[in-house]
Amino acid sequence: MERPARLCGLWALLLCAGGGGGGGAAPTDTQPPVTNLSVSVENLCTVIWTWDPPEGASPNCTLRYFSHFDNKQDKKIAPETHRSKEVPLNERICLQVGSQCSTNESDNPSILVEKCTPPPEGDPESAVTELQCVWHNLSYMKCTWLPGRKTSPDTNYTLYYWHSSLGKILQCEDIYREGQHIGCSFALTNLKDSSFEQHSVQIVVKDNAGKIRPSFNIVPLTSHVKPDPPHIKRLFFQNGNLYVQWTNPQNFYSRCLSYQVEVNNSQTETSDIFYVEEAKCQNSEFEGNLEGTICFMVPGVLPDTLNTVRIRVRTNKLCYEDDKLWSNWSQAMSIGENTDPTFYVSMLLATPVIVAGAIIVLLLYLKRLKIIIFPPIPDPGKIFKEMFGDQNDDTLVRLMDQRRLYFLSSLINIDKLSSRKDIQAK
Template sequence: MEGLAILRLLWTAATLGAAAAEAHPPPVTNFSISVKNLCTICWEWSPPEGINATCKLWYASHLGEDKVISLNNFRTEEVALNERVCLHVRSQCSVGSTNPSDAVEMCTVPPEGDPESAVTRLQCIWYNLSQMNCTWLPGKKAPPDTNYTLYYWYSTLEKSLQCTNYYLEGQLIGCSFELLKGNVSGSEKIQIMVADTAGAIRPSYNITLLNSVKPDHPVITALSFQNDSLYVEWESPENFESNCLVYQVEVNDSKPKKHKVEESKNKCHISQTPQELPRNSKHKNCLVIEHVNREALYTVRVRAKASKYCFEDDNLWSAWSPEKTIGQKSDSTFYTVTLLSIPVAISISTLLLLLYLKRLKIIIFPPIPDPGKIFKEMFGDQNDDTLHWKKYDIYEKQIKEETDSVVLVENLKKTSQQSE
């Protein structure tokens, strides 16, 4: 009986202890917030006052849907400060407590300025694992003469730095800064802020993960025929591991017109040993295209993108490599002359045919003579000329005779008078 009583006492004590542990604790105190670097937010708080000694304090903090339960009385996050950011903290006496304290909220102050004056489409791409290229569009209500300034920070920097290499890319404004692979880790986050020197626009923030990677274009080093196959060899861009790139090879041939795109991950077998290779030797890659026509002219180019095994696949292909050609170029002079001579021959043939048809028409359907025209030619012109001559002759004769007759008459009169 005494043993049973002791067990009951122990069970009661355990129950009371559990009840005390699960009691509703007071909320945290001295909640504060600070911002470091560009986008690093630090929340800190003090334990609640009057907490039961049997309560082992845990803190549940909510940042949106992201919940963290920890023994630490602080929380640090990298968040783009384009909007108001709030953290809710509750104290509780166990990890899985169902009776936490009331929530305490602490929020950041949103950036000042008109939201429509802030830049848009702020995006950063890690180019060839050597430099970060960030581009953006001006805001709708940004002054046209705005002088933009880009600041960046990552973990190995003591303070944020200002980008100095600005450029234009169509309507986009951009700035690039050096970011070598050896200076950052694969999980690094780059904090970006774009503002202006006069404070006329609203600052814009961005947290860039090192997963948007765009390599430099490969370089074709060998192009040759091997039996009935085409062998293509190229060098990888610098700074990439051998298995961190995927390649695309484009082949255009001239007989007949074709377009081939092949993807290659295979490495070529280099005849030299590693000791014989120079230290700065790049990785060799190759692709063999079978059943090619040696009499055709082949144009080859290659591009690359980061492999999903090393980076997230953003489908950011590099630019195409400079083209290389191999094979025989067909003589286009014969085809050019042929194309030009065909329309000339057709034109001449058409003209000759029209002349022949006109002559043939005259032979088959000769013109019928006009009798009136014949008689007119025979008699009409002659009669006209005769009448004209006769009229002229009579007229002249009449004038002559009248003049002569008058003279004769006068002479006769004078002669008669004198004789008398």
Template sequence: AGRPIWGMTLQVLISGEVLSKSLIGTETQPPVTNLSVSVENLCTIIWTWNPPEGASPNCSLSYFSHFGNKQDKKIAPETHRSKEVPLNERICLQVGSQCSTNESEKPSILVEKCISPPEGDPESAVTELQCIWHNLSYMKCSWLPGNNTSPDTNYTLYYWHSSLGKILQCENIYSEGQRIGCSFNLKDSSLEQGSVQIMVKDNAGKIRPSFNVVPLSSYVKPDPPDIKNLSFKNDGLYVEWKNPENFESKCLLYQLEINNSHTICYKDTCFKVKEIKCQSSEFYFTSKDRICFMVPSILPDTLNTVRIRARTSKFCYEDNNLWSNWSRAMSIGKKTNSTLYITVLLIIPVIIAVAIIALLLYLKRLKIIIFPPIPDPGKIFKEMFGDQNDDTLHWKKYDIYEKQTKEETDSVVLIENLNQTAP
């Protein structure tokens, strides 16, 4: 049995704790002995026990075992059992002996052995620990810091899988916003049915370690496909692309997007492409990693932009709905004249403005015709009486002023004449 890497002492319940008793007379088998538990690698728990003492010689012993939640029941002749599980919670195994593999037969007294999670404050452990296997080439694990942790905590990630002879440490620690992560190479075809055991802790040993077991049949994210060719024929658009490396066509589902609006799907939300051969002379590739698909009712009179993405199918992996990124976009068709397009965009607002002004002027004139202004009677009487009196006074003042001016002028002239006649 290997020693846990976090250097803690396992907390195990006392062996031989009786949980239940079945009364089936003198033929009841005695309980198993020396039940013990240990941890190997990072997340592999192993229980071992010895056959019961004083068992009937005519009994072909089998052992009935299940975990504390009464799940994963098993009846087998082996005197050991293992489970690959994250060690974040308390895990218990109950074992009893019986004389057959018949599940209906009641076993002996059940003996339980438990393993507790590692020591430390549960609030200090990292949260949302998740790992994704990218393109069957490398794995990226990321997490959020625990609540009771210092911002300058230095984290370390350890990993193990069946192809490794020992536990390795991940070196490529990085940060993405609030999340912290690490990536490591993982490219081995023999691993697709196995799992990777993960543990995250700090270098100082102040936080509680956190564990994860990642099945390699799930959490697989392929790279985006690579579009190789586009062609029009028979009122349809032929799209050819190359599969992402390390994947076969039968293991992928595809989603095709045209002009950011039309999504073509087939089965399970998206179409599953088989080995379709394009009916076009422009496609010369026959390699098994190249796929061709015809999208109907796409005409070449407009510019069409195509991109594609993929995810794993349930025929090869568990359906986890992890889509790849979109591929680079490729366009085909007639490109719209940008000069004409800009001119139209400039002319349309001017036409609209002129039309609005003309409409406003027309509406104002139409309002005057339909609803002419009502005369003010007070103004009419004022013009008839008040304005005429004012004009009469004005003319009277003007006559008086004119007469005064003439009299003064005459007197001056008279004086000048007298002076001229004197001797």
């Protein structure tokens, strides 16, 4: 019984030894470094590194290439002899590559070979700043920037752009100025390619004379998206609630948008804002053709006052990476009784005038009433003076007139007597 047991132990040792020898298919020795590492730039911001396999590599080694960028970012182990990356070329970008025989990161790769992109030419302070691009309603992209610190005011800027659906790099023609900002917009429609959302738009801004440092930017098509404002279709009251119906901007699915409903009340002079993540027209209160229509119920709204409603939308993270850009507010729509505030202002201004006029009329009326009730006592002296003083004056006038008549009549009589004597004498 001891001999068979010894034979089994010996056989196990042979198997273990044989297994160890079979593992030699993956040598643990360090491999030689890669050769002919080079770098090139395609389009505007697509950097491509290529290299050749190492010379003198072990024939039993299935080569894999370990690579990473500066600060050991984006580590990758793959069999391909090339690597590419979309990156803004505002600074130098370096890639380090080494060879190894396994896909384990813990294995020691060969000596790493490094290759960097050349830095942009020009003074860094001459490059434009705050270069930002926004994709408006999935229809056109608008980019804006500020001039660099060391830039001439008469610099003529040029913007070039590229994305995967273009066959070549294009120049933006619509350059404009808005205050200190300079901008340019170009058409960019949402293609039906399912992979289009995974791509980016590569941007570079420079001048025609080459005096400023180029500025690069990469805009992912899943971010920096600003929808157009929605359109309010209908408002109505029912059971003490306000129902709102609107349509989304074109080019967007309802599931990809979030909403904000603002209700302004004329009586309370307050604004209530409601955040809506999902709004469907499933209630029986909503009637008519609801295709493409979004609905929302605002509770506790007073129907006997004027209520003004506005809506805005933004993309959500269900479909996009960015949910920070709200659309502009929609055109406002009102419902309820319109209480004109100018009426109250007019009444407030007219009330003091009306009260003052009424007081003046009342005072005049009271003065006249006082005269009627309490007439003034006449002065006796004035009465007698008026009676006798006027009478004496009239008497004197009459006496003077009588004396004049008497004197005239006397003269006439004397004249007549003298005439008679003359006749008798003759």
